[in-house]
Amino acid sequence: MSQIKKRDEILQEDKWKVEKIYKDIESFEADFKKLKGVAPKLCEYAGKLSDGEKLLEYFKLDEEVSRLAGKLAIFAHMKNDEDTANPTFQVLKDKIFEYNAEIQSMQAFFIPEILSLEEGTIDKFIKSVPELNMYKFLLEKILKKKPHTLSVEQEKLIASVSDCLNAPEKVYSMLSNADMTFPKIKDEKGKKVELTDVNYSSFIRSKKRTVRKEAFKALFGTYKKYENTLAASLTSNIKNFIFISKTRKYESSMECSLKPNDIPLDVYNNTVDTVNNNLKSLHRYVSIKKKLLKLDDMHMYDLYVPLIDTVQEHIEYNEAVKIVKEGLKPLGKEYLDIFDEGINDGWVDIYPNKGKRGGAYSTGDYDTMPYVLLNYDYKLNDVSTLAHEMGHSIHSYYSRKNQPYIYSDYSLFCAEVASTTNESLLIHHLIENEKDEKRKLYLINQELEQIRTTVFRQVMFAEFEKITHEKIENGTPLTAKDLCKIWRELNVKYFGPDMIVDEEIDMEWSRIPHFYWDFYVYQYATGYAAAHSFANSILKNGEKAVEAYKGFLKSGSSDYPINVLKRAGVDMTTPKPLEDTIKRFDELLDMLETV
Structure with a gap:
C-alpha cells in the first residue's frame, strides 16, 4: 500500500x-x-x-x-x-x-x-x-x-x-487540508491506495474507467458528509464580503471587488456572456470526446481522461525542468537565467508530504525569494504546473526588481497572465515539435484541456459566484441543497446534452478554495485570454514582442491593470482576446475530428 x-x-x-x-x-x-x-x-x-x-x-x-x-x-x-x-x-x-x-x-x-x-x-x-x-x-x-x-x-x-x-476561509482550510480523510481505493494495478485531494488528480485521469469512477465517488462522497459545515463556511464568507461592500457604500459586492482596481463591471459580465454565447464549442468538445473514448454514455468522471492513448507518463522532476526551459526559449536568455536561478537557489518545494497543503502556488514578499509550492506527481500536467508557477514567481521577480515597494505587487487582474503565457508557450512548443502523430494528438488534447479548465470552467465558477452573491445580497438564504442545485444547473448548461451530470458533482463547489477570494476566478479566464495574445505575439514577432511583454512584467501596480496590459498591446475591455482563445479551441477540435 x-x-x-x-x-x-x-x-x-x-x-x-x-x-x-x-x-x-x-x-x-x-x-x-x-x-x-x-x-x-x-x-x-x-x-x-x-x-x-x-x-x-x-x-x-x-x-x-x-x-x-x-x-x-x-x-x-x-x-x-x-x-x-x-x-x-x-x-x-x-x-x-x-x-x-x-x-x-x-x-x-x-x-x-x-x-x-x-x-x-x-x-x-x-x-x-x-x-x-x-x-x-x-x-x-x-x-x-x-x-x-x-x-x-x-x-x-x-x-x-x-x-x-477571515475565519470562514480558515475553517475551510483546516477542514479540507488537515482534518478531512478519504477512503482507500484500488489503483490501476488493483492495489489499495490512500486517496487524497492531491493524488485524486492522477486517478481522475486514469485510462481505467473503474479507477476514475471509484476516485470520483470516494472524493465527493467524503465532501458530501460535511456539506452543511462547508455550506455554512462558504455562505458566511460571502456574507462577510457583502457586509464590507455595504459598509463601504458600494452598489454590490462585485463592484467592491472590481472598482478599486478600475476594472469596469462590464469586463466581468462580458466575460460570462462571451463564454455563454460560445458554449456550443464546449458541447462539441464533449460530443467529440464521447465518440473518441468510444463511450455509450459520458459521465463527469470521464471529463479529465486523455483522449489519446499514450505511454504511461512518468516525467522525473529534472526532466520537467529541461522541458519547461525548452518551451520558454522564445522569452530569451535573460528570462531563462532567472528561471535557472529559481531552480538552483531553492525557490521550489517539489514533492507532496503528509499534512502538506495541496495544490500549487507562488508566494513571497519584497524581501524574500519568490517561492513556489508544488505537489509534483510526475505527469505532464505537473510539468505545466511548474511552468505556470514559475511564471508567477518570475513576474514577481521582475516586478520587485523594477518597482519601489509600494508598486511591487501586481494586481489580481494581471496575476494569471504571466503564468499562463508560460503554459501557452510550453504547449505550443510541445505540439510543434512532436513527430509522433498519436503523441501529438495527446498534446492537442492537453491544450484543449487547458482552455476548457482555464476559460470555460473558471467562467462557470465566476457565474456561480455571481449567482450566489446576488442571491444573498437580495436576502435569499442559501443552504447546502441550494448551492448543490445552482452548481448542478450550471454543469448541465455548460456541458450540454451529451454529458450525464452525476449527482456527486453537485458537491464540487465545496472543494474550490478560490471561492473564499471573492470575484477572483474570472481573472483566470481573462488572464488566459491576455496570455494567449502575448504568447501569439512573442512567437510571431520575436524580440520586439518579448520587450513589450517584459515591460508588462516589470510594471507591477504602477498603473491600473487595464492600462498596464493595454500599454503592452492587449486590450481587455473588448471581447476579442476571449473570442480569439475560443477560436483556438475550435481549431484544436477540428484537428481532433480528423482522427
Whole structure:
C-alpha cells in the first residue's frame, strides 16, 4: 500500500529554502519583537499628515513596518503549509496574522486623513517635497476611494475584526487540508491506495474507467458528509464580503471587488456572456470526446481522461525542468537565467508530504525569494504546473526588481497572465515539435484541456459566484441543497446534452478554495485570454514582442491593470482576446475530428 512520506523524509534539496528568510524560530521571534517595537510608532502620525514632510516620514515608516510584517507572515505561512497538522507553525502563523490585523488598525487613520485634506493639497505637497512624487499614483488611487471610505473610528473597527472576517476561509482550510480523510481505493494495478485531494488528480485521469469512477465517488462522497459545515463556511464568507461592500457604500459586492482596481463591471459580465454565447464549442468538445473514448454514455468522471492513448507518463522532476526551459526559449536568455536561478537557489518545494497543503502556488514578499509550492506527481500536467508557477514567481521577480515597494505587487487582474503565457508557450512548443502523430494528438488534447479548465470552467465558477452573491445580497438564504442545485444547473448548461451530470458533482463547489477570494476566478479566464495574445505575439514577432511583454512584467501596480496590459498591446475591455482563445479551441477540435 502506497504511503505518503512525512516532511522529514523528504530530501533537503527537494525543499524550498525557507531558512533564507529565517534560519530558525528564534530569528523569527527576534524580528517579531522588533516589529512590535516599531509598528506602534505609526500611530504617532495620526493628525499630522497635513504637513508634506510628515507625510513622507509616515510613508517611510509604513514601508519599514509593512516589509518586516510581510517577511514574517510569508515565513509563518510557508512553514505552516509544509505540514498543516504541525501545531508549532499553526501558532506562529496565527500570531503574526493576528498582529497584522493590529497593524491594519494602527494604519486605519491614514486613508481618512488623506481624504480629509482640501482639494489640491497633495499637488502642493509634491511641489514642496519632491520625494513625494513617487507616491503620486498611490495617492490618486486613494482619492478615488473617497465615496467608500469610513471615519477613522469605523476604519479602526473594520481593521480590528479583519482576522475574524477571515475565519470562514480558515475553517475551510483546516477542514479540507488537515482534518478531512478519504477512503482507500484500488489503483490501476488493483492495489489499495490512500486517496487524497492531491493524488485524486492522477486517478481522475486514469485510462481505467473503474479507477476514475471509484476516485470520483470516494472524493465527493467524503465532501458530501460535511456539506452543511462547508455550506455554512462558504455562505458566511460571502456574507462577510457583502457586509464590507455595504459598509463601504458600494452598489454590490462585485463592484467592491472590481472598482478599486478600475476594472469596469462590464469586463466581468462580458466575460460570462462571451463564454455563454460560445458554449456550443464546449458541447462539441464533449460530443467529440464521447465518440473518441468510444463511450455509450459520458459521465463527469470521464471529463479529465486523455483522449489519446499514450505511454504511461512518468516525467522525473529534472526532466520537467529541461522541458519547461525548452518551451520558454522564445522569452530569451535573460528570462531563462532567472528561471535557472529559481531552480538552483531553492525557490521550489517539489514533492507532496503528509499534512502538506495541496495544490500549487507562488508566494513571497519584497524581501524574500519568490517561492513556489508544488505537489509534483510526475505527469505532464505537473510539468505545466511548474511552468505556470514559475511564471508567477518570475513576474514577481521582475516586478520587485523594477518597482519601489509600494508598486511591487501586481494586481489580481494581471496575476494569471504571466503564468499562463508560460503554459501557452510550453504547449505550443510541445505540439510543434512532436513527430509522433498519436503523441501529438495527446498534446492537442492537453491544450484543449487547458482552455476548457482555464476559460470555460473558471467562467462557470465566476457565474456561480455571481449567482450566489446576488442571491444573498437580495436576502435569499442559501443552504447546502441550494448551492448543490445552482452548481448542478450550471454543469448541465455548460456541458450540454451529451454529458450525464452525476449527482456527486453537485458537491464540487465545496472543494474550490478560490471561492473564499471573492470575484477572483474570472481573472483566470481573462488572464488566459491576455496570455494567449502575448504568447501569439512573442512567437510571431520575436524580440520586439518579448520587450513589450517584459515591460508588462516589470510594471507591477504602477498603473491600473487595464492600462498596464493595454500599454503592452492587449486590450481587455473588448471581447476579442476571449473570442480569439475560443477560436483556438475550435481549431484544436477540428484537428481532433480528423482522427
